[in-house]
Amino acid sequence: MSIDWQAFDWQAFRLTIELALVVSAMLFVIGLPLAYWIAFSRWRWKFLVEAMVALPVVLPPTVLGFYVLVALGSRSPLGRWWQSLTGHTLAFTFSGLVIGSILYSLPFAVQPFAASFSAVDLKLLAASATLGASPLRTFFRVVVPLSAHGLVTGVVLAFAHTMGEFGVVLMIGGNIPGVTRTVSIGIYDQVQASNYAAANAMAMLLLVSCFAVLTVVYGLNRRSNQRVWTMGPVK
Amino acid sequence: MPTPAEVKPANPTLTARIRKSFPTPEREFSLDVEFSATPGFTILFGASGSGKTTLLDCVAGLATPDAGRIAVGERVWFDEKTDAGAGTNILVSKRRVGYVLQDLALFPHLTVEQNTEYGLAHLPGSARRQRAAAMLQEFRIDHLRQQRPAKISGGERQRMALARALVTDPCVLLLDEPLAALDAATKSKILDDLRRWNQAHGIPILYVTHSREEVIALGERVLVMEQGRIIAQGTPHEVLRAPLQETVAQLAGFENIFDATVWLIHEDRGTITCRLPGPAGKFVLLETPLIRADLGSWLRVGIRAGDILLAIAKPVGLSARNVIAGQVLRLDRRDMMISARVDCGVEMEVYLTLAARDALELAEGREVWLVIKTHSCHLMQR
16 A cells, blocks of 8 residues: 655644644543542442433543534534633634544543553651651652552553544544644545545554553653562562 | 641640541441540550541541541630520631541652751741751651652651751651561661650650550550540550450450459458369469459450460479460471460460470470460459
């Protein structure tokens, strides 16, 4: 199969990277407290929240995208509020894409975060408290450093997952060059127009870059596993 | 950042009344204790599952009692909710309690120095470093400053855990079997350092252990716990030498415990003779210390396997009042020690060294004599 690098849509590529960066950064900020709550809360209905966070893993992206589109549209309270604030709706904008993508990639960040928080020995948290540390200080001095590779994994998975999304983007953003047209939409476009060589160029770059990102993460995780923070045998 | 109050209570006695119930996989466990701990060591002695760690957790604030009151001097850490008052429950981080948890809970990602400075966040950097350095020196691990916990020995980790807790200048120190994993020499060195530290600071130290040796080595005051209750308290001598209840006896390491009846009472000699019934109508008479008991009443006698002498000919001219003939049933090696089971009417376990076994040429079926001092027989209620 031939590759047509001339037809490569750099604009879509840049937009995709931008979207993935913004989404993974925001998921880091939103995901930390959410994952902390999931890991340590003893609320009896917690499983409901866990199920909701996990929903995007199994839900068809079009379903998620559809409801986000409705929620962002001018008929919903949220959409109207945004419109009164900015003069336009969130649908078919980059901001709208960001919101949809955050929901779509949420489990890919929160689940590794929560898993690595849960793996921290509760006795360390107890020791930290007896040493006068507030929960916040304990979180940043003990929980976060000991969960570092879960946090890296979560952010990278969220990044890679956002890079490749299609259904949600199409539903919320449509296909506006420079605003909402991501690489995967671009590929779909080219295939629709029977431009296989152009589609191949973009598909190839997405494949290679996703593979590269994941390779780096797994490589780093392997190295840090070798000096994983355990007590080891008594010497 | 909360800064722990810098004022130390003038009268640092810990008084606690704690009631707490919670389900365990086996049964509903309930802790119900009342005690006070003056400056110095108070030892919590009991089998695992007797509630010692839960008690420490309640004092530290890691667990919340259902009811009760915990105070250090004038400062109330916990007070139950009543109709009259809203109750008090000071946060763990504000209690100024030093707690060395059972598996130490050292921060694996921080160095020895960083671990030690952890509890000093309220101080400026230079004061923090100074105090941590002084404490590491006092516990003789300052050469390990830059090491992480995984890289140092068990004894060094224990010292590190103590240093980390003590550097915060706590009002109360809670130690949950802090030396359980150490050999005797390392243990006694660390205890010396701890004792020296507390001579200067004089705070109540609650020390959890199930080791008899540690109780005797530390022993100022012992609280014996069983199933969430304090069942005996006193000096180690009182608690371990004259046990009142059988659980204490088992904890205190009586390998031999027998039912017995009071056979004769010798008020004048300060002894009584007990009759220990054995299988097939056999029995043993033992002379034991005098206690207040009725003739013919049932008691229990505890004898440590290490307190019994074994001879291959009938010894004469001994002060020991009990010399009993028997026959070796079995010899088992336990580490560097031999456990001999001897049938002398009842079956007794006797400890001897490997060298003694060889010198006496002991073997199964061998006729022997057991020698037991009157005061090695400990009487308890049934």
